[in-house]
Amino acid sequence: MVDLRRIIGVFFVIVGLLLLTVPGARAPLTPGPVNLYMAGVTIVFGAVMLALSLRSPGGK
Amino acid sequence: MQFSLGAIDYAVLGVYFVFVIAIGWLLRRRVQSSQDFLTSRHSVPLWITSLAFIAANLGAQEVMGMAASGAKYGAMTFHFYWAGAIPAMIFVGVFMMPFYYGSRARSVPEYLKLRFDEKTRALNAVTFAVMTVFSSGISMYALGTLLELVLGWNFSACVLLSAGIVLVYTLLGGLTGAIYNEVLQFFLIVVGFAPLSIMAAVKAGGWEGMAARLPAPMTHSWAYAGSAAANPMGVEAFGLIAGLAFVLSFGYWCTDFLVVQRAMAANSMSAARRTPLIAAFPKMIMPLIVIVPGIAAIALTNANVGYALPTKGTSYDYDQTLMTLMMQFYPSGLLGLGLTALIASFMSGMAGNVTAFNTVFTYDLYQSYVRPGASDEHYLTVGRFATVGGIAVSIGAAYFAARYNNMMDVLQLVFSFVNAPLFATFMLGMFWRRTTGHGAFTGLFSGTLAAALFQGSTLAEGKGAWLANLHTFPSVMAQNFYIAIVAWTTCFVVSILVSLATRPKTDEEMRGLVMGLTDIPHDAHEPWFRRPGPLAVVVGIAVVILNVVFW
Numbered sequence: 001m002v003d004l005r006r007i008i009g010v011f012f013v014i015v016g017l018l019l020l021t022v023p024g025a026r027a028p029l030t031p032g033p034v035n036l037y038m039a040g041v042t043i044v045f046g047a048v049m050l051a052l053s054l055r056s057p058g059g060k
Numbered sequence: 061m062q063f064s065l066g067a068i069d070y071a072v073l074g075v076y077f078v079f080v081i082a083i084g085w086l087l088r089r090r091v092q093s094s095q096d097f098l099t100s101r102h103s104v105p106l107w108i109t110s111l112a113f114i115a116a117n118l119g120a121q122e123v124m125g126m127a128a129s130g131a132k133y134g135a136m137t138f139h140f141y142w143a144g145a146i147p148a149m150i151f152v153g154v155f156m157m158p159f160y161y162g163s164r165a166r167s168v169p170e171y172l173k174l175r176f177d178e179k180t181r182a183l184n185a186v187t188f189a190v191m192t193v194f195s196s197g198i199s200m201y202a203l204g205t206l207l208e209l210v211l212g213w214n215f216s217a218c219v220l221l222s223a224g225i226v227l228v229y230t231l232l233g234g235l236t237g238a239i240y241n242e243v244l245q246f247f248l249i250v251v252g253f254a255p256l257s258i259m260a261a262v263k264a265g266g267w268e269g270m271a272a273r274l275p276a277p278m279t280h281s282w283a284y285a286g287s288a289a290a291n292p293m294g295v296e297a298f299g300l301i302a303g304l305a306f307v308l309s310f311g312y313w314c315t316d317f318l319v320v321q322r323a324m325a326a327n328s329m330s331a332a333r334r335t336p337l338i339a340a341f342p343k344m345i346m347p348l349i350v351i352v353p354g355i356a357a358i359a360l361t362n363a364n365v366g367y368a369l370p371t372k373g374t375s376y377d378y379d380q381t382l383m384t385l386m387m388q389f390y391p392s393g394l395l396g397l398g399l400t401a402l403i404a405s406f407m408s409g410m411a412g413n414v415t416a417f418n419t420v421f422t423y424d425l426y427q428s429y430v431r432p433g434a435s436d437e438h439y440l441t442v443g444r445f446a447t448v449g450g451i452a453v454s455i456g457a458a459y460f461a462a463r464y465n466n467m468m469d470v471l472q473l474v475f476s477f478v479n480a481p482l483f484a485t486f487m488l489g490m491f492w493r494r495t496t497g498h499g500a501f502t503g504l505f506s507g508t509l510a511a512a513l514f515q516g517s518t519l520a521e522g523k524g525a526w527l528a529n530l531h532t533f534p535s536v537m538a539q540n541f542y543i544a545i546v547a548w549t550t551c552f553v554v555s556i557l558v559s560l561a562t563r564p565k566t567d568e569e570m571r572g573l574v575m576g577l578t579d580i581p582h583d584a585h586e587p588w589f590r591r592p593g594p595l596a597v598v599v600g601i602a603v604v605i606l607n608v609v610f611w
Contacts, residue, residue: 002086004108004240008247011079015072015397022068025391029366031259035393038255045251 069396084229119409130354134278197457252401303541481507499559507551
């Protein structure tokens, strides 16, 4: 059985790591290092999905 | 207006493409029969069906259209969610899903066959099949046009690449593949657009700042609905409630197989009933992500802080709201995430249409009229060919829409003619045993005809009145709401009259299909959050609170 949480978790961790490669990029109205903030958000979200996946029966 | 994408943006997009295909690849072993491929064999967990239920509706036209409507109509656009979706989602979960799921029908047209007769199923199956492939084509056309405009990519390359990727993961994983991808796409849409909403709203001074910079009707959802002249939408409360919140909303959420199919894929009757109710929670929050940026765009334009919504003629070019905001707020990296979210929403809408089409084509048209009684392996093959065929026709429809610009308007109008009366047919069919097949068929046909005649005899923003001009509406939206009301009422009345003059099915034939003859599982021993009734009450209270807060 495919655990979708694991796939989503890995996807968002990778996206977060990609955003970390350009932490200081700015657009005209960007208020701060938004790539850095969003990298944090996506990595945490991905990690939560992975943790949920591993905690479920058969996840380990 | 053109974006300049960096390597990191392409990398995010590339990772997304790899993952959506990987999901289809991982699920390919589950597809052993036509039921696996076309219906997921009632095996998908509740949290997945719930998110897929709203993601299938969250196409890019919805995302971009809602931002544009937020800029044009302000907070009244919230009605498309809090009045025009949530009550209908409660209704389908609590009252209608027992009949859909309990009948074991594989599609909405098949339910119509079981409840009424073959001709009613055929009418619904044919119109639905045509509507879905054209919807998918319009979605593709919009994607190709957008990417050509903002990225300078070739229209054909965009259309063929997006169609190709959807084809691969749908062919591999079937309905389950599409549903699993819709969940990934849902999270991507939220993560991709929520930062835009937050940054634009903060820059505009928060809700108070926006209210200070905009005319009062732009930040109130109900306060100015007393008169059509008092609000930017040009619709009064009756049109909103009867047209949008009742007919159009219930017509879509309760009868459109595209969304109902997601709930029917759930692994139990209880899960199928709770699917729309669980989905209602994220659905309630979506306006804050897709509509608030539009309202903020106008506030920012008025505030003169470095952002201005482009104009087209004497008015704003509302369709550019989302893209211009992304251009101003998203740096490279986040821009890739935002564009990937946009492409994900296109794919989600396209895959939703294609998976609904292949099921209806295979079971309701091919199996019923072309080759009944063939082996399941044969229907699995036909389902796969229908997927390829559906996408091929969609590509054709995309080029057709590109060639004839007004095709989109015409098709959208035809869709509304067909969808509005359908809810009357279902309401009567599920809750009034006396409704007959002849009544349902005649009612549907009459309702569609009445919608066309009403549109032909009224005018709004230069549209309609191809027969005569008996009334002028202040906006096309107001006209659409009243077309829906007329179509529904006509279908309802004609269905009752014809049913009373014809013979109904016996109770035995209607067992499991109508109220009073269907066993509803007893769930009093379950905790409240596993029971549709209490969940519906919580959803109802939450949506009332939101309406009051943004009154």
